Amino acid sequence: xxxxxxxxxxxxxxxxxxxxxxxxxxxxxxxxxxxxxxxxxxxxxxxxxxxxxxxxxxxxxxxxxxxxxxxxxxxxxxxxxxxxx
Amino acid sequence: xxxxxxxxxxxxxxxxxxxxxxxxxxxxxxxxxxxxxxxxxxxxxxxxxxxxxxxxxxxxxxxxxxxxxxxxxxxxxxxxxxxxxxxxxxxxxxxxxxxxxxxxxxxxxxxxxxxxxxxxxxxxxxxxxxxxxxxxxxxxxxxxxxxxxxxxxxxxxxxxxxxxxxxxxxxxxxxxxxxxxxxxxxxxxxxxxxxxxxxxxxxxxxxxxxxxxxxxxxxxxxxxxxxxxxxxxxxxxxxxxxxxxxxxxxxxxxxxxxxxxxxxxxxxxxxxxxxxxxxxxxxxxxxxxxxxxxxxxxxxxxxxxxxxxxxxxxxxxxxxxxxxxxxxxxxxxxxxxxxxxxxxxxxxxxxxxxxxxxxxxxxxxxxxxxxxxxxxxxxxxxxxxxxxxxxxxxxxxxxxxxxxxxxxxxxxxxxxxxxxxxxxxxxxxxxxxxxxxxxxxxxxxxxxxxxxxxxxxxxxxxxxxxxxxxxxxxxxxxxxxxxxxxxxxxxxxxxxxxxxxxxxxxxxxxxxxxxxxxxxxxxxxxxxxxxxxxxxxxxxx
Numbered sequence: 001x002x003x004x005x006x007x008x009x010x011x012x013x014x015x016x017x018x019x020x021x022x023x024x025x026x027x028x029x030x031x032x033x034x035x036x037x038x039x040x041x042x043x044x045x046x047x048x049x050x051x052x053x054x055x056x057x058x059x060x061x062x063x064x065x066x067x068x069x070x071x072x073x074x075x076x077x078x079x080x081x082x083x084x085x
Numbered sequence: 086x087x088x089x090x091x092x093x094x095x096x097x098x099x100x101x102x103x104x105x106x107x108x109x110x111x112x113x114x115x116x117x118x119x120x121x122x123x124x125x126x127x128x129x130x131x132x133x134x135x136x137x138x139x140x141x142x143x144x145x146x147x148x149x150x151x152x153x154x155x156x157x158x159x160x161x162x163x164x165x166x167x168x169x170x171x172x173x174x175x176x177x178x179x180x181x182x183x184x185x186x187x188x189x190x191x192x193x194x195x196x197x198x199x200x201x202x203x204x205x206x207x208x209x210x211x212x213x214x215x216x217x218x219x220x221x222x223x224x225x226x227x228x229x230x231x232x233x234x235x236x237x238x239x240x241x242x243x244x245x246x247x248x249x250x251x252x253x254x255x256x257x258x259x260x261x262x263x264x265x266x267x268x269x270x271x272x273x274x275x276x277x278x279x280x281x282x283x284x285x286x287x288x289x290x291x292x293x294x295x296x297x298x299x300x301x302x303x304x305x306x307x308x309x310x311x312x313x314x315x316x317x318x319x320x321x322x323x324x325x326x327x328x329x330x331x332x333x334x335x336x337x338x339x340x341x342x343x344x345x346x347x348x349x350x351x352x353x354x355x356x357x358x359x360x361x362x363x364x365x366x367x368x369x370x371x372x373x374x375x376x377x378x379x380x381x382x383x384x385x386x387x388x389x390x391x392x393x394x395x396x397x398x399x400x401x402x403x404x405x406x407x408x409x410x411x412x413x414x415x416x417x418x419x420x421x422x423x424x425x426x427x428x429x430x431x432x433x434x435x436x437x438x439x440x441x442x443x444x445x446x447x448x449x450x451x452x453x454x455x456x457x458x459x460x461x462x463x464x465x466x467x468x469x470x471x472x473x474x475x476x477x478x479x480x481x482x483x484x485x486x487x488x489x490x491x492x493x494x495x496x497x498x499x500x501x502x503x504x505x506x507x508x509x510x511x512x513x514x515x516x517x518x519x520x521x522x523x524x525x526x527x528x529x530x531x532x533x534x535x536x537x538x539x540x541x542x543x544x545x546x547x548x549x550x551x552x553x554x555x556x557x558x559x560x561x562x563x564x565x566x567x568x569x570x571x572x573x574x575x576x577x578x579x580x581x582x583x584x585x586x587x588x589x590x591x592x593x594x595x596x597x598x599x600x601x602x603x604x605x606x607x608x609x610x611x612x613x614x615x616x617x618x619x620x621x622x623x624x625x626x
Contacts, residue, residue, distance in 0.1 A: 009394055009398070016164075017156055024163070045168075046169050
């Protein structure tokens, strides 16, 4: 399993369009990808759930990736976060 | 006459008959359904059509109003593709044996409620998006065309609220203006209204069904609506509207045209901007690029040193949104009259002649590198230029260039993509003018900062009002300095522009063109007036 933390820089937090981009990005991977904020978590392949987490600027979230293509998936997610949030 | 007030979206006047716009209402079948498979097939077909519809709206809005307005429809399509939302609809159809329209209505309302309950106002506003896409699916299920609600004559549209999909579907040729009871100045409707230049009043609580068919005036300057206005008011506001139209038509006519003189000389007219929020102005005024992107905003709007990522995001946004147009980013020009506490620069006797701009950057190398790395990363996303301010000698330029190269090498080693870019300097000191030949050998371009160049050439503090009688902005020494810079640049194939205030002085445009200037970078609003002057010049005479 791969795991890393990310702190959101974007003043709007995880908002609609970049969240959509993120979901598109991860849908192609087989691995299970979950986002954790404190005790709450959601499947990163689900746009509504991801938006429903209400992740804001300054929040530090943990991303866990598990599955056959976890290395590539973790890399892609990291990149998508850096570019969009 | 009735006067109603609200919040104006743009300065403008609209006169016409009111049309009350109401979203179509449906009879939703709440009875139990036997053929649940049939309902699921109906839902899936409608969903697919609704997604296609949102994508078509995206294309339409992109063409009519630009990326910012169009984005929302891309998001809508993504939301419609959400598995959970689709599963919730199907669950209601099979579990409760209900019709597709009933299931869509309930499932989407529930999702909208989830967003409405969140404590973040941005997320709360997304519940309107869910209602909007629900409407799109229901429209397909019921075979309704919302555009038919608009009537056949041009009108002022009055509605409770307008969803983005409704606004974009409206026939613009039948639209004089809009008035809504709800809405915020950051709503998609407001953004569309601005980019389509439609006088619009939002949050107008007094709107009433009885207005339907009556004559009304939207006065965007005063944020009010006059229903059945008096003759006097009608006369004066009609005149104002005609004046606005004339001005606009004159400038609109120049959009898309070249900055070419009668005898065929073409120059670049670029815009100066102070941050990503000015990008829209660059596009609206049809500037050929950005000749001066002041990067100070990243420092002034921050309580602490801005990070590389924060800066990268801002630069990327500008470069990517405006590509393939060139965007020239000026590196940190803090100091003199622009200071920030966290940098702890200390007091100075002569701040204008003091520790500022490139002088800080070359002293605090790590600080400089953070910005350069952010700029270089952004270069992969469009057509970028880097410009160093306050250069007075070749030594400084070489040093800055060396640090830039160092950053580039580091990034490439880290596997980060770096694009092509031009490198240039501001010419804003007499020293730079006098050694312009040596500097030009190492630069792709020069940009003359006439404000500082004037102050330093004439030894006149531009912030001292007492000196105004001594300040001649067209002083021959300054014009001579500009001429020398252009000539030196051209001797070394370096293009030369002006990004100071003199650039937008229409009485000097001809002078600059005769000197051989290659680019004028001005505030966005001056782009079209300058284009007008250029197109009227004949340099052969």
